[in-house]
Amino acid sequence: MKFFIDTADLDEIREAMSWGALSGVTTNPSLYAKTGGKLADFEQHMVKICEICEGLPVSAESTATTTQEMVEEGKRLAGLAPNVVVKLPIGVESLAATKTLAEDGVAVNMTLVFSAPQALLAARAGARYISPFVGRVDDIGSDGVASLEEIVRCIHNYDFGHECEIIAASIRSPYHVTAAALMGADIATVPFGALKNCVKHPLTAEGLAKFEADWEKVKNA
Template sequence: MKYLIDSANLDEIRALSEYLPIAGVTSNPSIVKKEGSVPFFAHMREIRSIIGKLRPLHIQVTATDYDGMMRDAEAVFRHVDEKVFIKVPVDFEGVKVIKALRRQGANVTATAVYGMDQAFMALEAGADCIAPYYNRMEALGVDAASVIGNIAGIIAHYGYETEILAASFKQPAQIDRAILAGAHSVTVAPDVLRGIFVKQVVADAVQAFSDDWTGLYGGKTLAELADE
């Protein structure tokens, strides 16, 4: 079970990586758009410098045809590094790209997955990761947890090495459901990650502990008591 940051914001990536057990970073064209007209490859290299070479960085192709997507992948390898996971949408052209990149030994994430049929095709094409869109499936009336659970079942049954990297979350409860359904990893926007910790009952409990301690020792911390 791993948490990735679904963002290209450098400040958020630095902060969340410092505080939370973050396993990597994912991006797509819409996420990059939020950062404005940044120098793309330099920006991706900076993300790589923040997370290091051992944590995965996922970058999505922008072309929509086979030749264009292959050129995009080569550009990423050339200008960022060859360890990057190339995100490829699972459409007719994309499956051909996934097969070709895997033959080259590249890391590939099959993205824009809305159903089991796409996922099964990506599995057979050899994708390293499959990214089902949780919230977007729910918005279409699809039981997203069931989809993830069924994909996980097929992976286990046939012994695929592919991992489920669930994406598209709008609230923490969706993350919980995806993990419980069998997602190996989740990639989450910074605001939703922070939302995990916004619970009034937790804040109330922490305040009660603080009030009780202050009543006993006048607000001194354990370290201050030890120094007396």
């Protein structure tokens, strides 16, 4: 399973890239807003991310609401850098836009997916990536992991005639990452804080503390 980082923060992306384990970046309007970014700087900000992650997919989300506007904005975003993936929320308008963009060679990441039928429609429309949300399903008292598993099984049942990868999104914890990997999700896109928690384990911390204490004994012997 590949790791994407779910952020628009340039420093977080740079640090995660330095680990050597990152395969891409996903962003959305909320994540960009958290950086304090302005509308006029949005496209240049996406370019900076693409430069940090040269050759790796970077999802930049369209905020258009009609099919035609999504197509126009999608093509403009795709023109910013060769590794831009246009992110669209699932819907009637965006399915039509995905079909047009895919036919023109523009990669689409269909987001805000919460059900297998939504995912199947996105795949049929030509989406390169499909992003089912896990944590947000948990938030409403349902089972986000079970929902993701249904989607992964349905998508992997079929050949859609183009490469289509599942991005497990709205990841909150290492447990979500493990569950996504066990069921065969292609990618997990993880916030920086949750990504750092994936590196940690209490027994690792305990072992390091013991190594350091024992080494102090060696130095002081």
